[in-house]
Amino acid sequence: MRPRVVAALVCVVVLVSLSSRNAAQGQPSVRIQATGAGELRSWDVYVAQRERSGELRLRKADVDPMVPSRRLERFQQFHRGVPIWGAEVVRDSERGLPVSIFGELSPDLALSVDPALTEARAGEALHALGGDGATLAGVPQLVIVRLEGGEHRLAYTAVVFARDAVFRAFVDAHSGSELLRYSEIQTQAAVGTGRGVLGDQKKLSVLLTGGVHLAFDTHRPPTIQTFDMRGNLPRAKTVPFTGSLNVSDLAVDSDNDWTDVAVVDAHVHVSWTYDYFFKRFGRSGLDGRNGPVNIMTNAVTQQGALSVTVGDLDWVLNAFWCGSCLGGQGMMFFGNGIPQGYYLASTGRNYTYFAGALDIAAHELTHGVTQSTSNLVYQNESGALNEAFSDIMATGAEFFFHPAGTGPGRADYVLGEDISRAVAPGALDGDRSLENPGLYGDPDHYSRRYTGTRDGGGVHINSSIANHAFYLAIEGGTNRTSGLAVQGVGGANREQIEKVFYRAFTSLLPANATFSTARAATIRAAQDLYGAGSAAERAVTQAWTAVGVF
Amino acid sequence: MRHTLCTLGLLLLCGGFSAATAQTSAPVPKGYVSVGGGYQATSRTFDDAATRRVNAEDGQFRARYEVKGGPLLDVAGGVTVWQRLAVGVGVTRFSRDTVAAASGSIPHPFFFNRPRAIDGEITGLSREELAVHVQARALLPAGARVLVAVFGGPSFFQVKQGVVTDIGYVESYPYDTASLGSATTTTPSKSAVGFNVGADVGFFFTRQIGVGVAATFTGASVDVPGLAGGTRQVKAGGAQVGGGLRIRF
Numbered sequence: 105m106r107p108r109v110v111a112a113l114v115c116v117v118v119l120v121s122l123s124s125r126n127a128a129q130g131q132p133s134v135r136i137q138a139t140g141a142g143e144l145r146s147w148d149v150y151v152a153q154r155e156r157s158g159e160l161r162l163r164k165a166d167v168d169p170m171v172p173s174r175r176l177e178r179f180q181q182f183h184r185g186v187p188i189w190g191a192e193v194v195r196d197s198e199r200g201l202p203v204s205i206f207g208e209l210s211p212d213l214a215l216s217v218d219p220a221l222t223e224a225r226a227g228e229a230l231h232a233l234g235g236d237g238a239t240l241a242g243v244p245q246l247v248i249v250r251l252e253g254g255e256h257r258l259a260y261t262a263v264v265f266a267r268d269a270v271f272r273a274f275v276d277a278h279s280g281s282e283l284l285r286y287s288e289i290q291t292q293a294a295v296g297t298g299r300g301v302l303g304d305q306k307k308l309s310v311l312l313t314g315g316v317h318l319a320f321d322t323h324r325p326p327t328i329q330t331f332d333m334r335g336n337l338p339r340a341k342t343v344p345f346t347g348s349l350n351v352s353d354l355a356v357d358s359d360n361d362w363t364d365v366a367v368v369d370a371h372v373h374v375s376w377t378y379d380y381f382f383k384r385f386g387r388s389g390l391d392g393r394n395g396p397v398n399i400m401t402n403a404v405t406q407q408g409a410l411s412v413t414v415g416d417l418d419w420v421l422n423a424f425w426c427g428s429c430l431g432g433q434g435m436m437f438f439g440n441g442i443p444q445g446y447y448l449a450s451t452g453r454n455y456t457y458f459a460g461a462l463d464i465a466a467h468e469l470t471h472g473v474t475q476s477t478s479n480l481v482y483q484n485e486s487g488a489l490n491e492a493f494s495d496i497m498a499t500g501a502e503f504f505f506h507p508a509g510t511g512p513g514r515a516d517y518v519l520g521e522d523i524s525r526a527v528a529p530g531a532l533d534g535d536r537s538l539e540n541p542g543l544y545g546d547p548d549h550y551s552r553r554y555t556g557t558r559d560g561g562g563v564h565i566n567s568s569i570a571n572h573a574f575y576l577a578i579e580g581g582t583n584r585t586s587g588l589a590v591q592g593v594g595g596a597n598r599e600q601i602e603k604v605f606y607r608a609f610t611s612l613l614p615a616n617a618t619f620s621t622a623r624a625a626t627i628r629a630a631q632d633l634y635g636a637g638s639a640a641e642r643a644v645t646q647a648w649t650a651v652g653v654f
Numbered sequence: 655m656r657h658t659l660c661t662l663g664l665l666l667l668c669g670g671f672s673a674a675t676a677q678t679s680a681p682v683p684k685g686y687v688s689v690g691g692g693y694q695a696t697s698r699t700f701d702d703a704a705t706r707r708v709n710a711e712d713g714q715f716r717a718r719y720e721v722k723g724g725p726l727l728d729v730a731g732g733v734t735v736w737q738r739l740a741v742g743v744g745v746t747r748f749s750r751d752t753v754a755a756a757s758g759s760i761p762h763p764f765f766f767n768r769p770r771a772i773d774g775e776i777t778g779l780s781r782e783e784l785a786v787h788v789q790a791r792a793l794l795p796a797g798a799r800v801l802v803a804v805f806g807g808p809s810f811f812q813v814k815q816g817v818v819t820d821i822g823y824v825e826s827y828p829y830d831t832a833s834l835g836s837a838t839t840t841t842p843s844k845s846a847v848g849f850n851v852g853a854d855v856g857f858f859f860t861r862q863i864g865v866g867v868a869a870t871f872t873g874a875s876v877d878v879p880g881l882a883g884g885t886r887q888v889k890a891g892g893a894q895v896g897g898g899l900r901i902r903f
Binding site (some may be wrong): 164165177309324383 | 697709710762764765766774776777778822827828829834836837838839841858
């Protein structure tokens with residue numbers, strides 16, 4: 105070979121080598137941030153040219169979810185048919201004209217795309233990074249990865265499921281050495297399933313994080329979280345009142361098929377109640393501003409209930425709202441009731457998980473709504489109205505989600521019938537009736553109201569007077585005490601009466617409202633919403649008159 | 655199909671020979687070239703469907719594609735190898751934008767058995783067919799100016815078809831409705847062997863130059879990626895008519 109030819113060849117080799125090394129070493133990326141007309145034109149031409157050459161390939165074309173008239177296109181950059189990890193261009197267009205183009209592309213590379221490692225060998229190298237028991241998600245993918253400093257390397261990548269971590273790893277396609285890894289653990293909205301107290305299957309909105317599912321709603325605007333005290337009554341009695349609960353207190357499930365019936369129903373029924381307020385009245389949660397909704401379950405297990413002291417029975421045989429808990433955020437508590445075969449002597453009823461009744465969950469949540477609106481003082485008539493509003497909204501929620509009927513899982517005018525079952529002879533299912541309060545010993549007429557000091561002046565007793573007025577305004581009928589008939593709006597129009605009571609009780613009533621004020625406010629609300637002389641106004645007026653409230 | 659084509663080809667050849675011998679005609683050319691365009695008249699539709707777990711239930715996703723007919727380019731040439739029998743190669747290219755009608759049934763995140771329907775059009779897809787046709791061609795001069803040819807043979811198709819591999823949707827609280835949000839698309843290039851049969855009539859102004867018209871039917875099937883991650887069979891080719899420059903020598 106002639107010396108001149110050899111010299112030329114050496115030069116070529118050196119140049120190619122430099123060029124290759126230059127490409128593999130750090131080079132600035134091509135950054136595209138085009139929004140102006142001029143730069144959009146030139147970058148659009150750039151994208152079109154690169155698309156024709158195959159360097160850019162359309163990976164995804166979307167209707168712009170926020171601006172439907174626009175089309176979003178996402179292009180993946182390739183080098184000799186191998187994708188460059190993360191190198192993309194996003195073009196937003198309207199009627200074929202680009203509106204914006206953003207991208208981070210790698211510079212022209214002179215990188216070989218022939219790996220020394222086979223896919224199987226690369227898989228072994230990736231697998232080894234996860235240690236014993238590790239698995240790979242899918243087969244290794246050949247890519248070009250850009251490292252810190254801009255160096256590009258031919259690599260294999262896969263997601264590695266290690267014992268204590270989930271990460272994406274990249275190994276050199278020639279040597280198998282690790283180039284890069286990053287965590288793949290990201291929180292994610294999820295929908296779980298579970299069976300409630302009545303054995304019905306429900307969906308739960310939960311949070312997937314770190315491979316487990318938490319009872320933390322990820323689909324609704326506010327934070328709705330369900331804590332599981334796991335039978336730790338001392339903790340349940342102190343922490344919500346003095347401090348805050350931790351993420352570790354949240355109810356958790358590994359396979360997202362939830363089996364704790366108390367957790368399932370508490371989480372779902374409270375969430376449904378939020379939905380009811382939103383869809384029926386446009387209300388955003390307890391405070392109207394999507395403040396957090398906290399729920400506590402399992403303070404005492406059903407078996408544990410048999411050994412609690414009388415003073416702790418509220419944690420077993422009750423559901424209640426604590427407005428001052430968790431630093432004023434408020435919290436709902438659901439007792440787990442007592443085992444089957446046992447009943448409360450005073451009522452003749454067995455009480456199972458209180459969370460199992462949608463109307464009880466809605467009742468408690470409504471106390472939170474009242475607290476942030478009219479804040480009806482919880483004694484005497486205003487207290488009875490406070491309780492009545494919770495019963496009324498609870499009934500509304502039940503009819504909103506359940507088919508009308510009698511018995512478990514049906515919408516009716518009995519409170520708590522899904523979890524409060526008659527055992528002793530002569531006992532009744534449920535705790536209160538809006539249709540016939542007298543069945544449970546509650547007054548159906550103002551003349552029969554309780555005037556003693558027990559129960560805060562009869563807040564759970566006299567509430568039945570307003571409850572019955574609500575019932576009569578919808579269904580119509582005759583009051584058993586006064587004998588006065590009411591022409592209701594009918595079940596198909598129950599929404600009208602629900603809205604009338606909602607407006608009056610959240611917007612118009614003062615904190616010390618009386619039954620008489622409630623009458624005036626609901627009539628006014630009916631006029632506001634449906635006009636003077638409307639069927640709703642007539643029904644509400646007749647209903648209050650029938651129950652003896654003027 | 656192969657037997658049918660062979661039989662058809664033999665009949666055409668035999669018929670051509672007998673017809674040619676019955677009249678006074680120009681000599682059989684030693685070879686031919688045709689260049690022209692045409693129209694692929696056949697419209698193709700195909701469907702794809704997939705089931706995917708969404709919100710703890712099975713969601714249904716569907717895509718229906720329609721590839722309408724359109725213009726094509728056509729070039730062919732060959733040489734006579736025995737009496738009136740020629741062999742040659744033709745190339746056709748067909749390209750057309752296509753639309754996919756996407757639809758789906760999306761389970762509700764809060765309730766069982768309350769699916770929400772989505773639908774919409776996915777644009778920006780395309781179909782490209784590049785076919786190389788190997789042809790046995792009977793050349794049948796009909797008088798001094800007319801050359802009739804019937805032909806057939808295998809075709810080698812390369813088909814690029816834009817397909818939807820995933821359908822996304824948009825929803826927001828309270829999730830009573832959902833709408834089509836996005837579509838992940840890909841344009842795979844697949845090869846297949848098919849067939850072609852047809853006839854060509856050329857009218858020559860001179861001994862060598864003329865114009866002609868042709869009617870052809872081609873066909874092949876390729877497998878492309880589908881919504882479920884599987885494959886979907888797509889038919890290519892179809893009835894084609896065209897015309898253009900004809901050269902004989």
